Amino acid sequence: MISRLQVATVFVSDIDNAIRFYSETLGFDVVADWRGEDGDRMVFTLPPGAETEIGLYCPSPNDPRVGAATGMVFTADDIRATVAELKERGVEFVEDIVVHDYGEGDKPEDAGDLDAEFVDPDGNRFRLHS
Numbered sequence: 001m002i003s004r005l006q007v008a009t010v011f012v013s014d015i016d017n018a019i020r021f022y023s024e025t026l027g028f029d030v031v032a033d034w035r036g037e038d039g040d041r042m043v044f045t046l047p048p049g050a051e052t053e054i055g056l057y058c059p060s061p062n063d064p065r066v067g068a069a070t071g072m073v074f075t076a077d078d079i080r081a082t083v084a085e086l087k088e089r090g091v092e093f094v095e096d097i098v099v100h101d102y103g104e105g106d107k108p109e110d111a112g113d114l115d116a117e118f119v120d121p122d123g124n125r126f127r128l129h130s
Contacts, residue, residue, distance in 0.1 A: 004051060004052070005052045006052065006053065007044065007052065007053045007054075007055045008052055008053075008054055008055065008070070008072055009042075009054075009055040009056075009057050010054055010055065010056055010057070010070055010072075010120070010124050011057055011058075011059050011063060011065035011066045011068070011122075011124070012056050012057065012058055012066060012120070012121075012122050012124070013058065013061075013066050013067075013122050014058065014121075014122075015041055015043060015056060015057075015058045017121055018043070018056045018058075018120065018121070018122070019043055019045075019056065021120055021121050022045045022054065022056060022120070023045060025086075025089045025090060025091060026047070026086070026091070027047075027048060028045040028046055028047050028048070028054065029045065029046045029048070030043060030044070030045055031044050031045065031046050031053060032044040032053075040057075041057075041058065042055050042056065042057045043055070043056045044056075047074065054072075066122050066123075066124070067122045067123035067124060068123075068124060068125070069124075069125040070124050070125060070126055072126050072127070073115075073126070073127040073128075073129050074126060074127070074128050074129070075128075075129050075130065076128055076129070076130050077130070078130070079097060079114045079115070079116065079128060079129070079130035080097065080114075082128065082130075083096070083097055083116050083128065086118065091118050092118060092119050093116055093117065093118045094117050094118065094119055094125065095116055095117035096116055097114050097115070097116045098114065098115055098116065099113075099114055100113045100114070100115070113129065113130070114129070114130045115127050115128060115129040115130070116128045
């Protein structure tokens, strides 16, 4: 039976630029840098506390998978502080924090789930959830 998700791939146009963004800006660890005999390269990163690696892969030019919605959702214990910190680091949020009006919270503005959407330098879209 399937037991876990090992790698989710993000398609990027510049692998070195992507490494800087995911490691220095987002704070992910680079856990492996694979290079194929044909020149292919895939870099594996790992968000803090995660088990699933984010693989960064540079396909051929004009590949439509670069700059797409990834369907990936990251979590943060304190989404407001995380969004503020990432904005300070230069991360572009294309959707600021949204409060979904279901669930319970200590304060009315926190009742329900909170999420925001950001992009990497290639325009790949990610959700941040709390």
